[in-house]
Amino acid sequence: MLKHFKLDTNRDKLYPGIECYQMDLSPAVEMAIKLGLVEGEMKELPSWQKFVAHPIKAKGFFTNILQSIFQGKGNNDELNVDLQIGNISKRRTAMMFLPDNTRKDMLDIIGKIAQQTLDSYEVITLNGNTTTQKKAESYVKEIIEKNPNKSILILSAKMAQRSFSEGLIDELYLAYDKGANGPTIQKISRTLTPKQEGKIGRVFSLSFDPNRDDKFDAMIIQTALNQIERNPQSTDIVQGITNVISTIDIFMCTKDGAIPITVDTFVEEALSRKSISRAMGKKSDISSLSDDMLDALANGDINYLKNSQKETTQSGKTREPKPRNNKPLTPNITDNNIELVKEMITTIIENADIIISGTNQCNIKEALKQIEEWGEENTIQQEFGLDYEIIKYLFEGNIIKQEWINILYKCA
């Protein structure tokens, strides 16, 4: 109970709604390949990363995608946004984020391709060649004002992810393969600036492989975990996700229009994408870890367990990733190190079944005690590629919570 403030639920009514759409680009790419519109590496394992590296080489593909999305052309109904949302937009104000590391000159080329393709649109390219982060908002507003009857497509890579508000934006396209959760949430938020009452921000995740597309997972799972945390009696992640999905709209785009994604489908796919454990890794509070522990975790071999479990995935990478333990020790905590620590914690969460099934103990602290009684600390150390004492501290210090283990391994 607060002394000075009362609850005003009318304020809750002001949040713009949000609809999330997973859009599968693979049929459009296949068609573009058949028509000979795609050259080089894009033919093999297509990715946004490859597109932005050589946009001219994949001009045919991008043109095809833009025409399908914004003009309903090309018989790619699963990309026709008007069909998906069941409405014909009169004047669009859309924003598209390309991969974070898209070069300025490449973004300029992409902007030109988009402008050539969508001649009834005003395409605004946001990069260091056109404006600055500080001036991006007024730059966009000015162009929108000068073109009151034209639809608008704003293209950006890094710029305007934060401190950029334009209430007219109600369509947002995430045109990158994988991205950290934080920046993805920032980008999604660009369509949540209130404008008129009843505004709905529509977010489209443009993916070449929807089975691996986890852009919406983090927000949904984190919400479910937050709710579980506030209601300690519940450890059922499926129920938590059901509650979340009942309050939001998340769709899969099909040739017959968008269909809602069911909870069962979402949970199954999220588990296979390891999104739940990643969300837990992200939520882990690492502030009590010493610098030595952070260094050890940051320099742990994240692929140690993964490589022994599955074949190399076709992630579209053209080079083999360097093992993390080749990196020099970095005594200072850097942004990159934090990401590495969280990734390592995620890996440990994902593989905690080694401890649980090996000891037949759901309580992880009891399981560790058992391991010590057996004198098997070295085995665990070898399995995880990390000092046993650090693994133990992660569980005993509640950095990896017992509740999460209960949720993931249905221990409760």
Added chain:
Amino acid sequence: MKKITDYDRMFCYLWYEISKPNECKFGEKWVQAGLDPLTTCEDRVKQSLGVRKDLWTSKEVKLYKIWDVTEYSKSVDRYRSRSRVDDHIRNQIGFRKGTTGEIHELSYEVMTIKVNKLLSKLNQPLPIVGLSTGQYNMATDILNYFNEGKNIILAELCARFGKTIFAGAVALEVESPLTIITSYVKTVFTSFEVDMTSFEQFRGIVHISTEDDNYQEKISKALSEGKKVFTYLSLCPGSKRQDRIDFLFGLDTNRFLIIDEADFGAHKSGQSQPLIDAIKPQDKALIMTGTESAKASSTWKIDGMISTTYFELLGHKSLAA
């Protein structure tokens, strides 16, 4: 306060042109009983644009704020239509463009802060702000943490949460005499001061920037008079930053530290370490960020964390509908 009433009221309004953010127009409008003040003020602004109504249609002109100045107009015997109560207020604000005009050479935000402070000083009742469900719940969670003796709290709060009002509300509930608002992003301070001067609950708070020449004197005086102080401290490196930190954390009082946009610049040890070194065991801190909470808190030892996502806000919306 701004709902339709069955009595006549006097309102003031402030608008600006988007392409001229450092000038604003301050005026008055008599709102008759039964009329919506916002619509009436909007009509007045449109009318005042004369043949340039296209500026309104194209949204080049933005109505930024309206104030109910009824009580104030009564107190200065100007409770009537066309009483020029705006001029009465304007004369106390200054920064007029020319000698007779209604344009002020101030940004709309700074003008808002000045009008808010003046009306507050002159006892014009200000609107009372309520908290959304998310804000209310999170504020309660933080106070629970503080009651448990957990003093350094990390808050990951999604877009549209309303962090500024929320943090101000927590500061008021915490009841520390001195609230230090700090950030690497200077625009944060203007947002805080606009919000903290707009609502009744924050009346009486003294706002002091540490960039003022005599900020030490002002803060000490206000605290000695038992006033609650909100002070603004930029984390951008500079020769005076450490002196300011030393002064603020050397005062014999309890402090509530708010770090806003904590994942942007403020998370680097060059910015955070001086605060970590200065903070006293009895002080409380709220480290706020929209995303990247791990980055935001990387150099702090966190006692507790709260987090909310946009989907949770939508959950509250569906319950409120």
